[in-house]
Amino acid sequence: MRDPVRYTSVMSIRTDVPLTVVPVPGHGAEDVLVAPDGTVYTGTEDGAVHAIEDGGRRIRRVGYTGGRPLGLELLGDGRLLVCDARRGLLALDPVDGAVEVLQADVDGVPMRFCNNAAVGSDGTIWFSDSSRVHPIERWKADFVEDTRTGRLLRRDPDGAVTTVLTGLAFANGVALAADEGFVVVAETAGRTLVRRWLTGPRAGEQDLLAEDLPGYPDNIARGSDGLVWVTIASPFDPVVERLRRGPMPLRKLVTRIPAALQPKPKRTVRVQAYDDAGTLVHDVSCEASAYHMATGVREHDGRVWIGSLQEPAVAWFTP
DSSP states (O other), rough: OHHHHOOOOOSSSBBBOOEEEEOOSSSSSOOOEOOSSOOOOETTSSSSSEEEEGTTEEEEEEEEEOOOOEEEEETTTEEEEEEETTTEEEEEEEOOOOEEESSEEEEEEEEEEEEEEEEETTTTTEEEOOOSSGGGGGGHHHHHHTOOEEEEEETTTTSOOOEEEEESSSSEEEEOOOOOSSEEEEEEEEEEEEEEESSSTTTTTEEEEEOSSSSEEEEEEETSOOOOOEEEEEEOHHHHHHHHHHHHHHHHHHHHHHHGOOOOOOOOOEEEEOOOTEEEEEEEEEOOSSSOOOOEEEEEETTEEEEESSOSSSEOOOO
């Protein structure tokens, strides 16, 4: 098996890729999902879920979660799986807007920060809970304090929930192998893609699909091209890394100073794509003056859609 690819790969970063921005009626279009018919879905910080049709010429609200929708996936019955940071795993019907709570707690304890998911062919849901300490409003605090309370969970079709991985440094995006032989979760603060083998001789083992990424990964998703697409929400920051290694009182102090004085994500739009062997296939950095902080990504039929925690818009490019 190949060693995990490091960001110092000889592959050059493409910087000549134009980005098309599609405004949506809400701030913080954090993730993107592309349905088989080409409809693009995203959720905004006001709790709304929007459908983007005809390449952005038509946008309509299809539902409201009552919380903060983040990761989006398709369920086998046509509903949208919504990872709501405040309410947990939801199923939203894009036809009538009806919302069903699938999972709000684990072992009787409410989830603190449900974030992203992947759905298996049998209906199994693999999903991340980023922190057991801080909610979404204090995501920077969890990052700087390095609580390492993130986890990867599995919800079986019968509703049973199992904790698969714990101790993750801000668990984030989730994706399955093309043959569902492993599941990958992005460890944002660790700058790694953690892999858990599900089948074959290595079933139950854990390793890294990729490590030492050039920045902090957010959502990840399997594309129609079979690759695992990864957002790099912000480049590596030596100041933040020094803070994370400092004494806990200092780390907590930094998270309590006014937001304007706290370290901020750098303006960037960067995504990468890896195959199931961990080979870096694409590394794209788009101009970030009009759009920045890519947190969601989805490749569909040769077009790569991007979401952003910071923008009232989604965007797309052709690699």
